[in-house]
Amino acid sequence: DTEVTQTPKHLVMGMTNKKSLKCEQHMGHRAMYWYKQKAKKPPELMFVYSYEKLSINESVPSRFSPECPNSSLLNLHLHALQPEDSALYLCASSQEGLLGYTFGSGTRLTVV
């Protein structure tokens, strides 16, 4: 299995809602990542997990809360988001960063 699976594909949520994005990989990769991508912009790093521990938080607002339950799963919990948080949220994994990242197909989030 050489894929990163993200669910849901699309999500519409209100500003008072709580939702979660899920990511799963079965490649045995030790590192997993969350990226945010706005239209016509490059992906921006949000969080890095290495060996199930949070190693990098790129000063992301606390309304985004990552969780890594085990080496194959990565969640992103969302609470009290703003309309400007609407974007494509990409999960990725890698064994070693030098060997390239494998990205999931993303969750397209709309905050209303």
Next chain:
Amino acid sequence: GQQVMQIPQYQHVQEGEDFTTYCNSSTTLSNIQWYKQRPGGHPVFLIQLVKSGEVKKQKRLTFQFGEAKKNSSLHITATQTTDVGTYFCADYDYKLSFGAGTTVTVRA
């Protein structure tokens, strides 16, 4: 990660022609990775370059890392409609940071 600049931002190419996209940094890069993102898709890893002056080829794609490791290029020959998308270079220095990308459209 260090900031990498990509040019051009947009590349409109006649099918069958060649084109090159460039990635530049003001400081020495540890290594460069290239990704392609099709419209509506997600980034897909193409290649990584580590050594000074390194050149790698994938069919019609040629990737090069500068001698000073401050720039990289992607050259595509005989462009096809399947080459449409955005090509990103990304600097890897314990984390992956993307350039702005070159969006390629192809005229049949």
